[in-house]
Amino acid sequence: MPKINLNGKQVQYEVSVRRVRYVRIYMTPEGKLWIVSPTKKVEQFLKEKEDWILSKLQKIEKAKQLSGFPYLGKFYSVKNGKKFEISGEGITLPSEEKLEKTLRKELKILITPIVHDKSEYLGVKPKKIFIRKQKTRWGSCSPRGNLNFNLAMLALPLELIDYLVTHETAHLIEMNHSKRFWKLVSHFHPDWRRKRRELKEWWIIIHNNSIWKQILEGER
Template identity: 30%
Template sequence: MKETTLLGEKINYTVRKSERATIPRVDVSIRGIRVVLPEGVEEDPENLLQKKAVQVVKSKKEFDDYKDKIPERRFEEGETFPLLGEDHELVVSSETEDNKIENGRMVLSAQNLKDSSIKEELENLYKKKAREIIEDILEDYQYLNVDYNKIKLKNQKTRWASCSSLKNLNFNWRIVMAPKEIIEYIVVHELVHLEEKGHSKKFWSKVASILPDYKERVKWLEEHSPKMVFSEEDY
């Protein structure tokens, strides 16, 4: 890890050589700042950072603000986790063989935890509920007559959903933390993508014809996404 000062602010960064890079660049993400240099190219990383100081500092602040909004959750009994937009208390019970959701609680079986962890079992419970909700929503939108192949739940870190060239619908299981109407928007977004690949005017027009209030749902997702971070491993 290296350190420099940009616009009066101390900045930590790393440097990486890349065979695929064609020009020197600075990547800023929630994980930090990285200077990427093409193999065989001599460039002073600090000079590059100084040239891009305004954008680098701005992007860093945006990611720092985002991280500040992420709840510090512990994977232990009594902690709360969001599900369908509502906080649920985490409970461990020796009276059930299966993990379940009931009465505003996420109940994990003590038996299951003998060979697993609270984090793993909670993630499994989220995935099970996510599939259930997504399948229900897809059932509601059968009238669109959009052809898709498989539904896959993935551990995506940079997107909520995607669709593949094989017409598979891929969903980040964390979307089940959001209210159902937000999940509905994400599902509809991908269904429309199966017919309209890019984010063209035609694409958004079609989304609007299905969900006239989609912009409000997008705004909710942008504002509340930090609360849908499951653990530090997500970023």
């Protein structure tokens, strides 16, 4: 895998050569740099994106330094036990299979009344609510009117969970991200731009947390 020196830091990257007009750059939550380009000669492009790349890597390194298990926005010290339990600053986690079942149940209980509250206000009615382990997004709304939420939402502070539920419920009215859509969302969350930025930070944290990674990468 090729490397490039960016301000004294050796950064690995991978190039996918495709028939595209413009070079596109992606950074995975784990820190893998991936470029889609019409040519393999991307060094100059990476130099131009140096600040962006180093900023992303800095956030990832910071996330890797965090310890404990993030749950509802708080980090808990972990110990193993027979059942899921929070006591002070500590959290007891059962075996992986039992833990996932417990977390699914916890999230469903938590978000269901929020979905109903937002749906009632917006005058919509979702068909079903699903809890999934999604690789690339926090949630989605299907054309059939089903709402899908990422199990990893349980790591987030409650205000961000409320925002995500609002976001997907609003898609029952507007399936795109039009001005009307954001107007619906901003009624509940006028600071939605800030929350979207925070969600990007949390996405990095979760995908660099060993326990959450193990849960999310297990069989779906």
